[in-house]
Amino acid sequence: MRVVRLVLAVAAAVAALPAGAALAPGIAAPDFRTQGALAGKPFRLHLAEQLRSGPVVLYFFPAAFTSGCNAEAKAFAEATPQFRAAGARVIGMSADTLPQLQKFSKEHCAGRFPVAVASADVMRQYDVLLSRPGVTRTMSDRTSYVIGRDGKVVFAHSDMNPAGHVRSTLAAVQALARD
Structure with a gap:
């Protein structure tokens, strides 16, 4: 009986956790430097430098070359002009890894936007859990952020279903442009 109560208590605690934690709007987005790829070509990415040109949509995806991530990248690529x-x-x-992202940036991002390596530190700072190469995980996170030119989070969308990420972040960016 005691074991059953313990199992029920743990299950209740897990159920009470938020489905997708994300940084709240108004919080300063953590700055970072990493390696990325655009159209298969590697480059150094620094968030602060990217923000000098305007808002950034930073979307975290579980793993390149998986069906949901392929579809999400294609949708972002198609919406890049908007x-x-x-x-x-x-x-x-x-x-x-960078070599995987180089290939992914050509094949699924259509060379329209960069993809970059999220280190464990960046994942922790952005409150996302992603699969690490060589490590099997049962949970992954798919979170998208809109970060304003001032470096603050304007919008966050966390949902494992990739379908709403492009639509919701584009609406947030368009609203930001109207302000």
């Missing part, structure tokens, strides 16, 4: 028209840049972030 993001640019609203003055924003899109950057994908994953725990994948």
Whole structure:
């Protein structure tokens, strides 16, 4: 009986956790430097430098070359002109290796936006859990942020279903452009 109560208590505690934790709007987005790829070409990415050109949509995805991530990258690639028209840049972030992201940036991002390596520290700072190469995880996170030119989080969308990320972040960017 005691074991049953313990199991029920743990289950209740897990159920009470938020489905997708994310940084709240108004919080300063953590700055970072990492390696990324655009159209298969590697480069150094610094968030603060990207923000000098306007808002950034920073979207974290679990793993390149998986069905949901492929579809999400394609959707962001197709919407890139709309993001640019609203003055924003899109950057994908994953725990994948740079060589994987180089290939992914050509094949699924259509060379329209960069993808970059999310270190364990960046994942922790942005409150996301991503699969690490060589490590099997049963949970992953798919979180998208809109970060204003001032470096503050304007909008966050956390949902494992990739379908709403492009639509919701584009609406947030467009609203930001109207302000």
